[in-house]
Structures are given as C-alpha cells and as structure tokens.
Amino acid sequence: MERRIGTVSRGVRCPIIREGDNLVDIVVNSVIEAADSEGFELRNRDVVGITESIVARAQGNYVSVEDIAADVKAKTGGETVGIIFPILSRNRFAINLKGIAMGCKKVVLMLSYPSDEVGNALLTYDQLDEAGINPYSDVLSLEKYRELFGENKHEFTGVDYVDYYAGLIREAGAEVEIVFANQAKTILNYTDCVINCDIHTRVRTKRILKAAGAKVVCGLDDIMTAPVNGSGYNAQYGLLGSNKSTEDTIKLFPHECKAMVEAIQASFLEKTGKHIEVMVYGDGAFKDPQGKIWELADPVVSPAFTDGLIGTPNELKLKYLADNDFAELSGAELKDAISNSIKEKESNLVGNMASQGTTPRQLTDLIGSLCDLTSGSGDKGTPIILIQGYFDNFATD
Known part of the structure; x- marks a missing residue:
C-alpha cells in the first residue's frame, strides 16, 4: 500500500530525571518502550530529541x-x-x-x-x-x-x-x-x-x-x-x-554533551539495528505573532547533535514544479514527473528557481523548533521527542 503519512512528531514520556541518572539508558529504553506500547517501528534516520533541561539536570549543572x-x-x-x-x-x-x-x-x-x-x-x-x-x-x-x-x-x-x-x-x-x-x-x-x-x-x-x-x-x-x-x-x-x-x-545550559548524543545513537544501533539521529534541543527559533516574542532565549537551538543533522534542507518546491515545469500534466503523470524530479535533484540546489520558498535554515534549528513545540514548556511530561519521516519526501515509497 502507498504511504500516506509524512513527518510525525511524538512526545515520549520518561521518568523524572535527577542528578546522576543514566540518560543514555533512559532515553533509549523510553523510546523503545513507547514504540512497543503504541505499535510503531523505528526506522533509519528517525530523529530523537532530548530537551536540554533533563540533560542539565542529569549533569547536576x-x-x-x-x-x-x-x-x-x-x-x-x-x-x-x-x-x-x-x-x-x-x-x-x-x-x-x-x-x-x-x-x-x-x-x-x-x-x-x-x-x-x-x-x-x-x-x-x-x-x-x-x-x-x-x-x-x-x-x-x-x-x-x-x-x-x-x-x-x-x-x-x-x-x-x-x-x-x-x-x-x-x-x-x-x-x-x-x-x-x-x-x-x-x-x-x-x-x-x-x-x-x-x-x-x-x-x-x-x-x-x-x-x-x-x-x-x-x-x-x-x-x-x-x-x-x-x-x-x-x-x-x-x-x-x-x-x-x-x-x-x-x-545552566548543558555542557559537553556531544559524547552523550553519540552514545545514545550507538545504543539505538545496538538494540534496534537502526541508525537514529540524536540531538539536544532548547528553545525553538520561531516568533509569536500575538505577543511579538521571538522564542529563542537560548544561545543556540541545539548544543549537541549527531553528524547526520549537520546542514540545511535540500528541497524542491512542489507547487513550483506543478505550476511551471509540469503545468500541462495532471493525475498520475504529474505525480510521476514530480517524483522523478525529486529523485534526480542535485545535491546542492542553491540558486535553483525550483527551490525558492523552501526554508533556508539549519536542520537542527528546524527540527529543534518542532521538538520544542511538541514537548511544550509545562506539564506534558514528554522531554524526549521522536520524529519520524522528517527526511522523507514525495518520492519516498
């Protein structure tokens, strides 16, 4: 059956974190248990975000x-x-x-x-x-x-x-x-x-x-x-x-946590066989139109992340392709033409008109903002976020 779901962001509950807790085990076990409980499977290039608050708490910072x-x-x-x-x-x-x-x-x-x-x-x-x-x-x-x-x-x-x-x-x-x-x-x-x-x-x-x-x-x-x-x-x-x-x-903001995200990634690979990207996130980078408040009061959105999250999106604008390159097509022909364009796109689309209007921001800023919006700042109790399908596109089966 054809996939109908794109990006999904889930808040994952875990125990209340105290100084000295082993976050590597807690994060990995909490995500695996959530997958078992809710009946979904982890996939390669899923992203796990951990709020900076529990990292600093575990560090006693x-x-x-x-x-x-x-x-x-x-x-x-x-x-x-x-x-x-x-x-x-x-x-x-x-x-x-x-x-x-x-x-x-x-x-x-x-x-x-x-x-x-x-x-x-x-x-x-x-x-x-x-x-x-x-x-x-x-x-x-x-x-x-x-x-x-x-x-x-x-x-x-x-x-x-x-x-x-x-x-x-x-x-x-x-x-x-x-x-x-x-x-x-x-x-x-x-x-x-x-x-x-x-x-x-x-x-x-x-x-x-x-x-x-x-x-x-x-x-x-x-x-x-x-x-x-x-x-x-x-x-x-x-x-x-x-x-x-x-x-x-x-x-304080957590310190020296690159080794932790890499250890979490390694533990996921060992326990699930899946290559999971991992990041620590703080404030998202977005602005509230009512109060005019720009959310980012942290020095960065993410103080640590695995190497697969380095860079910016490299995406084509579907509506540009539909309205310009393939304006004469519709239905299955249009879908196939756009899918082929995505599969054949260049590795760097900077300057390409078909990429105009896509979001020119760091992946960690975009994904961290999604994590922050999902976890909230109050009593949701989900300081771990699992994002699936973020790196999928219209051509992904």
Whole structure:
C-alpha cells in the first residue's frame, strides 16, 4: 500500500530525571518502550530529541546566587556595574540579576526599549510615536519614562518588569539606577564596568563597548564559565541559556554533551539495528505573532547533535514544479514527473528557481523548533521527542 503519512512528531514520556541518572539508558529504553506500547517501528534516520533541561539536570549543572555574586565580584571588582540589554523574564533572567546585584555595590540597569532582544515589550511603537520619542537615539531616565508612559505591565505575565527588576536589585543589597537606551556605549556615561546581557548580539555589543573605552566588559557568557566553590558551570555559554530552578538557584545550559548524543545513537544501533539521529534541543527559533516574542532565549537551538543533522534542507518546491515545469500534466503523470524530479535533484540546489520558498535554515534549528513545540514548556511530561519521516519526501515509497 502507498504511504500516506509524512513527518510525525511524538512526545515520549520518561521518568523524572535527577542528578546522576543514566540518560543514555533512559532515553533509549523510553523510546523503545513507547514504540512497543503504541505499535510503531523505528526506522533509519528517525530523529530523537532530548530537551536540554533533563540533560542539565542529569549533569547536576546548577549554580546559586552566591556563586554568581562571587564570580561577578571577581571579574568586575564589585563596585558600580552597568547591566545592559537584559531580557524581561522571571524564568530566564531574574535570578541571574539577583546574583549579579549581590556582587555589586551599585547597578546601573540599562533596558532596551520598546522591547527586549527577544520581543518582550515594555512599550509599543505607537506609544513612542505619540510621545515623540526616537528609540534609536533618545535616552530616558526612569523619571522621564514614568512621566511619559506610566506603568506598563507585560501582556502575558502581568508584571511591570521595570519595577520588578529594580526591587530585585535593592533586595540583593545594591543601589540601583535605571535608564532606557538602545546604544550600548550610552552606559559609559554612568560606568566603565559593564555586563552586557544580550544573547544573539553579544559579540557586537562587546566590540562596541571595548572600542568606546570600557575598562571591563563581560557578557553573560563570561560568567560561571568555571566552577565556583564546586558549582556547575558552562565553559562556552556561562549564564546564557540558564533557567530558574529555585528562588536562589538556576540550572545552566548543558555542557559537553556531544559524547552523550553519540552514545545514545550507538545504543539505538545496538538494540534496534537502526541508525537514529540524536540531538539536544532548547528553545525553538520561531516568533509569536500575538505577543511579538521571538522564542529563542537560548544561545543556540541545539548544543549537541549527531553528524547526520549537520546542514540545511535540500528541497524542491512542489507547487513550483506543478505550476511551471509540469503545468500541462495532471493525475498520475504529474505525480510521476514530480517524483522523478525529486529523485534526480542535485545535491546542492542553491540558486535553483525550483527551490525558492523552501526554508533556508539549519536542520537542527528546524527540527529543534518542532521538538520544542511538541514537548511544550509545562506539564506534558514528554522531554524526549521522536520524529519520524522528517527526511522523507514525495518520492519516498
């Protein structure tokens, strides 16, 4: 019988993960048991995604606010420190801010506006237009911000992040001054010691600050890059990609997990005879059209993956072929012609008109986004995702 199903994404349940658990065995056994339970078979080039959260939990990759404070004080001197371009998030940044503030005497908090880097809004562009404010050049004090815009609560969380972040800093024992600006070097009017908290623009921000004369520049990726008093760490990303664990601890992005995904792949091959691709995934890379939030608050979608997931899709656009190359055909003739085009396509379709409109993104970003949407971020209890048929196409039998 002709295949009628293309790509399928399944959430797979597994035990609650604790530090020290053997993820290789848990992941492989959970997927095999799910296949047995639901009556499907694993195939070559299936993809298994594991959420970064359970990887970091198994690694015990946690740090406390005291650990962060000690590292910040050692790297900045702990006097007046500018904290610029943080995202607005209780889960992603609030506990980081608490730890950073504990390592400083004064914090100058510089918030980008009208929204943060990933789209969490303080204001709307309509509000800026009505007030005659140019976000590319105008610098606002807290007093001017309140005079013009009053209190602005986040659409989804109901939190006034300006007030919330100021309160966290004061509770941590530091003095706080808040400004609103979008030019990194503006912070140097207040202090020459800066922690830039942006994620995807961090390299450029560091370059601008150093060129403008900053004495100390640290990104979040420069903090907690090594253990502090036996804490967790991430040598590559530091605090980037971290999540709140408790009111005083955070879980870092997982580290050094390439060997783990390769071990899972090898175990699948041993137990099932199938070559399975494996990846660790965090945030997907997509944007919410309602809240305007770009989901990707992690430094990358996937910190580790097997080699079969390297690259980008190499696909033809079916509607282009149907409307152009084979416009005169229909029915079985059209199907056969398109199938043959797919089977005979070049290994690199860059520049080919028949590939226009296909998604020019890394496979790990696309598949990781599918994993993230499937697993959700709450209580679904499926931190392992099995994707089948992703590499199939219209010509696959």
